[in-house]
Amino acid sequence: MDNQLTSDKTYEKFTWTIKNFSKLKTKKLYSENFVIGGHPWRILIFPKGNNTSYLSIYLDAGGDLSNLPNDWSRVEKFKLSLINQVNGKMTITKEYEHQFNARESDWGSTMFITLLELYDPSNGFIVNDTCIFEAEIAVTKPKHVNQLADQVVNTPKVSSDQPIGNVSNPLPEEFSVASHGELVDFKSFGKIETTFVPLLEEVCSLHPSLIDCQRKRSRKFTEWAFTALGRVLHFLKTRKMKDMNEDACSHLQFLWEELETCKFDLTWLQPHIQSTLSKKSSIEKALKLKTMKENVDTLDMEIKLLVEKLISAKVDVEITKRDLAKEGFEEKDLDVELGYGVR
CATH class of the missing domain: 2.60.210.10 (Apoptosis, Tumor Necrosis Factor Receptor Associated Protein 2; Chain A)
Structure with a gap:
């Protein structure tokens, strides 16, 4: 290794x-x-x-x-x-x-x-x-949420009646923050992968509530939340409809379920996610059709090669027949006994 x-x-x-x-x-x-x-x-x-x-x-x-x-x-x-x-x-x-x-x-x-x-x-x-x-x-080692929970429980309340980390809205018991690229500070909410930042800035400018709802939460929580949002946005930005096979849909579903625990208002994004996931069946059929067409093209090519070989063989047969006629060969019965002159 x-x-x-x-x-x-x-x-x-x-x-x-x-x-x-x-x-x-x-x-x-x-x-x-x-x-x-x-x-x-x-x-x-x-x-x-x-x-x-x-x-x-x-x-x-x-x-x-x-x-x-x-x-x-x-x-x-x-x-x-x-x-x-x-x-x-x-x-x-x-x-x-x-x-x-x-x-x-x-x-x-x-x-x-x-x-x-x-x-x-x-x-x-x-x-x-x-x-x-x-x-x-x-390799990126996952971070355990017990480190996060200590910070979340002690953060200010989002509203007068429910603090962050209340058991009615449990956080995932384990999570990992993407660190496969360079990390930069995102609006003082934590270190976010550089690739995610322009995507986050774009959606936050269109939906200011994404920023507002995270202001009173711990830095560790917001770092995890915006990373989860960045993962979903990056997935949607870098995938084409033809890529959405069963595995890709399962991956998107998993990322979406993680993002839903982050306390964002996602009403603007949910219809697009649902629409993308609902197209799995039609996409799989389209991919299957593409594969079948490729198989047909391959078979057509094989048929063309066989036809060309058949035509070439027929030409060889005709040439051989003409050569036989020119030489004046007579057809003989090869099964006749040779004999030895005595009847």
Whole structure:
């Protein structure tokens, strides 16, 4: 396992080499467990696709999750790669960010690369029937809410009858603040990832209540709240409708449920979230249709190649017939006995 050190975090890389790849009979296959950031992980692949004509690959929170608290979760930023063994520049790498928990213990891509491209020997992804995968993880340890609760309980009341942290509005028992990029102070509410800041400034200018409702709360609470809002905004900003498969919808649902606990007025955002989530079925059908069209195109190409071969074979037959006629060959019965002159 390789380590890469940056100024603010450590990246650890695990490489998984699979021999006799074409002979795999199992529908899905796990790598061995590898430990990064004090937690065991493993790579999960579907060599023949997870109900698609694509290679499917995921990062899985390995180990026995039943030994962890029910509310265990951790946000991870990671990369999954399919190594090109002929030309390293053609290696396929995709980046992800996901909050792993008991309900969503794996995350990745159902359609990483088409099976036609993967198994084409000229592409360099399978060499000598060997395939190589890599997982690279930037670890961020989750912060426990008992540290937050001490601050929340002692903060001023939002109203005359209900303080922040009242049991009727419990906070998540565990949360993590994204720190995968540079952190900057956001309006004195806490350190927020730089990527989120312009998105937060835009919506706060349109909806001032987002700022007003957080003024009397602790810095730790507001840092967590605006980070949760930033995650949702960043998700919506960086995803296209075609990306909203079942995994993406589940991720958005999880981020939205976390954001709903932050005591923001989200009436302006909720309709858009609901609309996006409701389109999952139509998006899945569109993706399935796209896959089917690609399969049809591939079959059409194979048919064209076969037709060309058939035409070429017919031409060869005609040429051979003409050559036979020119040479004056007579057709003989080859089954006739040779004999020896005696009847």
